[in-house]
Amino acid sequence: GDAYATGFGCSKSFSIAVEFYKRAHRMGDSSATFALGRCLHSGSGIAKNIPRAVALYRAAVNMGEVEAMHTLGFCYQYGIGVQKDLRKGLNLWREGARCGCGNAAFNLAYAYDCGENGAERNI
Template identity: 45%
Template sequence: MSTMTHADEVDPKNAEHAWQAAGEVHPQTSEDWSVYFRLLRFAAKLGHPEAQKNLALWYLEGMQDESGREMFPRAPQRAIPLLRAAVSHGNERAMHDLAYCYDTGCGVRRDPERAMSLYRKAARRGVTISALNLAIMYREQENARGEERWNRHAVAIGKEEGNLDGVLELAKMALRDGWSDKRAKPVMASLRKLARQESDQCAPEAMLLLSEAHSRGIGVRHSKAIARRWLLKAAEAGDEDAIEALRQASQK
């Protein structure tokens, strides 16, 4: 069955049917993409929250083919009502995306307070990146307590989905603010586990942070030798900051 026939057979009153039909389209040609976007718009118009959220993302980013021809128009302002509709249905990813729009002023007037409120709601529903972004906003406000709280929240919910960015952010806080050994020790223990997972993309940065921690004795044993070993491992793993640090050290 062709995608065009499939699109024409969608129940005009069934949002789920339209959403499923869109998911069955695997666009390769411009005609396929046209069908996909038609179904996506249809499902969104019928009130399907996932379709509303996905269509909003297309409006936020737009799409061009390899020749640079516009396949889907970038129109951030059109994304906002779609995200609001998806949020009204409780879609947590839409909460995050709408928060980001208010945070950055994309398609809507910048509103930090509203952004924080939406990030908070999404984070409480398990969206790790929302917790991390909320922590960043607290840091920009010089609110260390709020920053730490939401970085810890990111660590807690990130474990389930394998997102370990919260561990990195907590370690950065510990080093930046000079946490006590008792307070920093569990954070550095988690950082060490991450650094030893060499296949993880976060591992090189974790190695670099461990190097600094050992160099300063924050949450770990104060040891210049161990610090250098972690710095070398970070450089071997491709961390550019570690490579630059070694280059500068060799010139002294």
Template identity: 35%
Template sequence: MNGKLYDKALALINRGASPGDVYPLLLEAMDAGDYRAHYALGTWYLYGRHIKVSNKKAVSLFRQAAENDVAEAAFDLAVCYEKGEGVRKDLSKAAAFYLRALRCGDESAAEELRRMFYWGFGVEKNRMIASEFAAFEKPGPEKPGRR
């Protein structure tokens, strides 16, 4: 995968380029196999940024990116399954995609998995497994007097 087209699109959007200039680059990047572009366009469709909202198109693009290990896409797809946006609500699929997001490097998915196992949302309730996901949480600043 050559990420130059996606990187160029990202640089343009960060410099305030018009979505009309960036959209064709994202399409080219998608055609070139850069699944980050799938994710980027998926967010445009999900949130109506620069394009008409279409949750179904967003889900389709997220799924393609998630299946190719784009962590953010797996996380957002999990949220779609959890909320029933663009897909039928399915908490077990949400948990599976949160796990995929975590496996791909999105540590914020650990908190979602902890919550799902703690309460038994889409998975069998298991507080012991839930506690294992707490290990991924970033430690906060040390409290005074504690070591």
């Protein structure tokens, strides 16, 4: 799916990418589950469906997909497809950072540096 999503070595086509992501998701692939969620979130190659995207982000988090931890944390921080919950957002960023996700680490550090997003300023 990623090759079609980026056009790497083939013609770029999100709709074909989505079909590959769906197959891999059904086989339990965490990165495909996350990628399918991103497509649903943005409406790339498939009708936009934020609640379904969030459900796939949750599934990917449960499979250990670290980028999904960052993205689901962002959803909780800003109330995208879920009820806003700063604590859940921070906890997901913390877990993502612990697992090596640079984006989660950056957002967590920024929250602590600025005392924002539910974090007490702590630098």
